[in-house]
Amino acid sequence: MSSRTCDIVILGGGLAGGLAALAFARARPDLSLCLVEQGETLGGHHLWSFFGSDVGKAGRELLAPLVEAAWPGYTIRFPQYERQLDTSYYAMTSARLDAALRAALPTEAILCNRRALACSEMAVTLSDGTRLEAGAVIDARGARLAGHLTGGWQKFVGQRLKLKAPHGLERPVIMDATVEQIDGYRFLYCLPFAPDEVFIEDTYYADGTHLDISAIHARIEAYALARGWRVDAVLDQETGVLPVVAGGDFDGFWRATGGQIARAGSRAGLFHAVTSYSVPDAVRFALALARQDDLSGQALAVFSEEWARRHWQRGRFDRALSSMLFAAAEPRERYRVLQRFYRLDQRLIERFYAGRSTALDKMRILAGRPPVVVGRAIGVLTGLGAKPQALHHSSQSPSGVRK
Secondary structure, three states, X not given: OOEEEEEEEEEOOOHHHHHHHHHHHHHOOOOOEEEEEOOOOOOOOOEEEEEHHHOOHHHHHHHHHHEEEEEOOEEEEEOOEEEEEOOOEEEEEHHHHHHXXXXXXXXXXXXXXXXXXXXXXXXXXXXXXXXXXXXXEEEOOOOOOEEEEEEEEEEEEEXXXXXXXXXXXXXOEEEEOOOOOOXXXXXXXXXXXXXXXXXXXXXXXXXXXXXXXXXXXXXXXHHHXXXXXXXXEEEEEEXXXXXXXXXXXXXXXXXXXXXXXXXXXXXXXXXXXXXXXXXXXXXXXXXXXXXXXXXXXXXXXXXXXXXXXXXXXXXXXXXXXXXXXXXXXXXXXXXXXXXXXXXOOHHHHHXXXXXXXXXXXXXXXXXXXXXXXXXXXXXXXXXXXXXXEEXXXXXXXXXXXXO
């Protein structure tokens, strides 16, 4: 068995772990890091996006090397409503995350094709027998769901397509819910990367995790054809199954994710309860980590738990909205909840996605009669009605948080 020592080991080279490594490399170049990833490349095989209003100057600087495309606004489409919003929108790729990390870190700091078999707050044993001893270990390997949280799932299949002719899109279509509502709330998501290149993702807010990938590929092709887009080639594709959290036991979730070890990303529950959107939280947490004076394993474990607990407390309203979506709305009528939401003020929408809704925002979101079954809604709000299902880790592990 070989051994190595370093200041900080980060387990998981996805978005959360990668941003933490980039933040440390920028703010603390004196530190020695080890970034451990079980895959062949860092970042997995994913595409992430964020709104310009999600992050401040420091966050934009951290994310800049990952950005492949940017647009000045976006479109949403519903059966009874269409709208153009002028919030800037950015797309990032895992290939750019991999390149940014390899440029920022020494070659020996990146350990791919290795799994962590055992870890503590100051040591990790890898699948190749290597033992890493460090001042601190940060676990960013993704959520571990053991039934302590309740809710549903956001699942998706996306394809990056080369078309035979220009598509004509000038800005992204973040939600196109004019499509047939299948398996819960369904919408298509389109990013125009080039005049003849578009990324199309078919997304479902569903009660289960099953993805019929071949059927969804056919739906994506049908969607493209309905818009006059003829596919020349499939350049890339991805899938993901993400938790949409409606409630649960934070203490139980935290115990299930590991012992007294610092955590980041979805391992710490740092994502939006309704959208599964993780970029703002990943950026804020990475920057905060790099500002810590005490970088011992024990100190970072305490810091990450306190941060995650505050995030859970702030997300109470969002979890209530998720509960309304899954327990109070009929699956085929869930789109009406989002259709109503997107009629609200643009700044309110921006704050919601960034996880910074004000008290007045929350009142406006709930004002009027929500498009759900009233009796069920009352049950959700009082805690006396039906509750969403418990979330368990599936074979299609939650990954690739994009929005």
